[in-house]
Amino acid sequence: LTDTFDITCRAAVALVPEYLDAVLPEAELVRLEHHMVACPGCLAYVEKVGAVIQAVGGLRRQGAPSDARRRLVAVLAAEVEGP
Amino acid sequence: VNDQDLGDALRSPSQEMVLAAFDRHYDAMHWLARAVVGDDELASEVVLDTWAGAVRAARGGGARPPYRAWLFDRLRERSIRVARDRVPEAAPPGHDGQGEFFPDGHRWQGHWVEFPLSWSDRVAVLASPAGRELLSAVIDRLAPQQRAVLILRDLDGWSVAEVGALLDLSAETQREELHRARLAIAGAVDEALSEDSF
Numbered sequence: 154l155t156d157t158f159d160i161t162c163r164a165a166v167a168l169v170p171e172y173l174d175a176v177l178p179e180a181e182l183v184r185l186e187h188h189m190v191a192c193p194g195c196l197a198y199v200e201k202v203g204a205v206i207q208a209v210g211g212l213r214r215q216g217a218p219s220d221a222r223r224r225l226v227a228v229l230a231a232e233v234e235g236p
Numbered sequence: 237v238n239d240q241d242l243g244d245a246l247r248s249p250s251q252e253m254v255l256a257a258f259d260r261h262y263d264a265m266h267w268l269a270r271a272v273v274g275d276d277e278l279a280s281e282v283v284l285d286t287w288a289g290a291v292r293a294a295r296g297g298g299a300r301p302p303y304r305a306w307l308f309d310r311l312r313e314r315s316i317r318v319a320r321d322r323v324p325e326a327a328p329p330g331h332d333g334q335g336e337f338f339p340d341g342h343r344w345q346g347h348w349v350e351f352p353l354s355w356s357d358r359v360a361v362l363a364s365p366a367g368r369e370l371l372s373a374v375i376d377r378l379a380p381q382q383r384a385v386l387i388l389r390d391l392d393g394w395s396v397a398e399v400g401a402l403l404d405l406s407a408e409t410q411r412e413e414l415h416r417a418r419l420a421i422a423g424a425v426d427e428a429l430s431e432d433s434f
Contacts, residue, residue: 161346163337170415174396174407194351201355205418205425208362208371209390217255217262221280225258226251228288 159184165195169202243303246294258287261304264392265311271376271383272315282318286311304394305402312402353426361429374424382417385410390418 165188171177172185189196217225245257262283269286270279290307293299300306338344361367375383384403388394389410396407405413 161337162348163346170411173415174411176407194348197352197354201352201358201422202415202418204355204359204362205421206390207359208367209375209386209418209421210393211363212368212371212375213391214263216259218280221262221284222255222258224284225255225287228284229251229254229291232288232292 160188162188162192162195165189165192166198169199172199173202173206239302239304242307243294243299243301246291246299246303246307249295254291261307261392264387265308267375267387267391268308268384269311269315271380271387272312273319278318279315282311282315286314289314302398302401305398308388308402355422358425358429362425370425370428371421374421374428377424378417378420381405382413382420385413386417389414 165185168177168181168185172182177185189199216222242257242261245253248254265283265286266279269282270276273279273282286307290299290310293310336349337346338349340346362371375386378386381403385399385405388399388402389396394402396410399405399410400407403410
């Protein structure tokens with residue numbers, strides 16, 4: 154197994170944060186991507202983190218709750234009208 | 237997100253423009269406020285008060301770019317003030333989800349002892365109402381700095397530079413915190429789903 158890979162899984166995993174931030178230097182990017190082609194464990198690791206990113210992004214609601222919108226409108230209207 | 241658009245909306249007499257900007261930023265602000273004050277309704281109050289105060293300040297000429305950082309800085313200050321007398325939050329989860337590697341000297345040193353679980357079926361599960369509830373609960377238990385970086389970067393799509401300006405964190409520190417947060421979530425989700433509660 155060790156002869157198959159240019160880097161160990163531990164070393165590959167250490168590169169993943171920079172890989173996900175798209176700031177990994179070219180040479181290390183190539184090593185990591187080659188490693189992942191041959192290593193289902195590291196590929197699963199990257200896919201797992203990617204799935205978390207996707208899931209967290211999916212939590213974002215579109216727009217404020219209607220009650221909050223109504224209340225902001227009321228506050229702003231009261232300020233325009235004055236005391 | 238165009239920062240100038242936010243500045244224009246904050247100063248605008250148009251209710252429609254203010255509400256569009258309020259819609260765009262409400263969720264991330266609510267998440268961050270809740271992380272500090274520890275309560276949904278109180279967080280809603282904090283967000284509303286922050287917006288009312290920000291609009292007032294902006295219309296009086298007191299807003300300065302970058303407007304999103306300015307707005308969120310006001311949110312943080314208000315949240316901290318509101319939370320000051322509340323009970324400290326629970327400790328964050330201890331596991332980091334990193335997995336294990338064979339030790340040095342072993343024939344397969346540095347490689348996985350067991351491959352991480354496949355997450356191919358997790359995305360759909362986490363998009364369900366129960367999955368979203370689980371994710372929210374896990375995020376609530378993250379360490380405060382990890383949670384703030386995660387919410388701004390992964391939930392609300394802020395850039396590294398914007399988060400750096402707001403939280404005074406280098407790109408490297410953000411990367412470390414974000415990765416720890418993501419792994420903690422993955423570990424907690426694996427743990428919860430392995431209990432067959434879904």
